[in-house]
Amino acid sequence: MADGEALCEAARNGEISSIKSLIDSGGDVTYFDKDGLTPLMHAAKHGHAEVVKALLDASAPWNALTPSNVSAGDFAMDAGHQEAFDVLLNTAIQAELILGTIARKDNAKGNSDGNYLDDRVTFSEDKIMDSDSKAIMMAWEKPLMEAHAKAVCSNGGHILNIGFGMGLVDTAIQQYSPLSHTIIEAHPEVYDRMMRAGWGEKENVKIIFGRWQDVISKLETYDGIFFDTYGEYYEDMREFHQHLPRLLKPGGIYSFFNGLCGGNPFFHIVYCQLVSLELESLGYSTQLIPLPVKDCLGESVWEGVKQKYWQLDTYYLPVCQSMSESE
Ligand SMILES: C[S@@+](CC[C@H](N)C(=O)[O-])C[C@H]1O[C@@H](n2cnc3c(N)ncnc32)[C@H](O)[C@@H]1O
Structure with a gap:
C-alpha cells in the first residue's frame, strides 16, 4: 500500500503509533485519496484528536479542501468532534496570524486582480x-x-x-x-x-x-x-x-x-x-x-x-x- 493510503487508513482508525512511524519514515501527509480526502480529513471526520495533532505537527495542510470544498475542520465540526475541532481551529488561527495565507488569496467579495x-x-x-x-x-x-x-x-x-x-x-x-x-x-x-x-x-x-x-x-x-x-x-x-x-x-x-x-x-x-x-x-x-x-x-x-x-x-x-x- 502506498504510504499516503496507509496514512489515510491509520488516520481513519485512529492508530496513533502507525501514524507516527509512517510520518517518521517520510509518509506524505499532503496525500489526497481517490475521494479527494487527506489523512488529516479522515482523522478529523472520525474525531481522532491525537492523530489530528500529530498530522498537523508534521505540517499536514489544515486548509486543504475536498473537491466539494470541505476542509478537515468542517468534517470535525459536522460530526461534533469538539476536541479535534479545537486542535484544528487553534492551528489554523496560529497559521493565519503568522502567514495570512487565505487572506492573501481570498477576500470578502470579488478579488483584487487588476484594478x-x-x-x-x-x-x-x-x-x-x-x-x-x-x-x-x-x-x-x-x-x-x-x-x-x-x-x-x-x-x-x-x-x-x-x-x-x-x-x-x-x-x-x-x-x-x-x-x-x-x-x-x-x-x-x-x-x-x-x-x-x-x-x-x-x-x-x-x-x-x-x-x-x-x-x-x-x-x-x-x-x-x-x-x-x-x-x-x-x-x-x-x-x-x-x-x-x-x-x-x-x-x-x-x-x-x-x-x-x-x-x-x-x-x-x-x-x-x-x-x-x-x-x-x-x-x-x-x-x-x-x-x-x-x-x-x-x-x-x-x-x-x-x-x-x-x-x-x-x-x-x-x-x-x-x-x-x-x-
Ligand atoms: C460592497 S459595496 C458597499 C455596499 C454598501 N455597504 C451598501 O450598503 O450598499 C463596496 C463599495 O466600496 C467602494 N470601494 C472599494 N474600494 C474602496 C476604497 N478603497 N475606498 C472607498 N471605497 C471603496 C466600491 O466602489 C463599492 O461602492
Missing part, C-alpha cells in the same frame, strides 16, 4: 456587478445592512461609512438622523450615481470621493463607523483597523461587512476569531451577533453572478467597542 476602481460597473435593481460579472453588492444584503446601521447608529452622533455601493447601509443610517453622516466612495461611476440620486444635497451628509487610504488623514472622529469596500483583501481591512483608535470616539461603535471566507463554514470561523483577536490587540472587544440568512438566499439570487461570495446559513454581525468603555 477594480478603473473598471466599468453595471447597475441593476438588485445588484452592482464589476466587469468580470462578480457582484460588488447585492440587494439580498439589505436586512444585514439595516442591522449594521442600527448597530453603528446606536449612540447617535457622527457616523462614517466607507463604501457606498447600492447605498443600502447609508439609506438605513439616514433613518437614524445622525448629526453628521460621512460617506467615502472611491469608484467614479458609483460616486456619479449617488450624486445623481441626490445624496450630495442631504443636509447632514458629507461625501468624500476617493480611496479611504488616500483620504483618511482628512477624517475627524466618529460615534459609529461602518466599513464595507470591494476588491480589497483582508489585509486592507486590517490596515484600516490600525486607524480606529484615532477615528472612533470613546464609547463609539465599529462594524464591518463580515464576508470573511464566506464560502466555507470552518474558514469563516477561523477568520471571525482572527479578526476578533486582531481588534482585541487594538483594545476593542467584538461581539458577533448571529443573523439567519438562509431565507434571503435562494439559488435565483446568484443568477448571472460569477462567484457566490456567501454560502453560509448564518451571518455574524460584528459589533466592536473599546474594551475600556464596554467594561
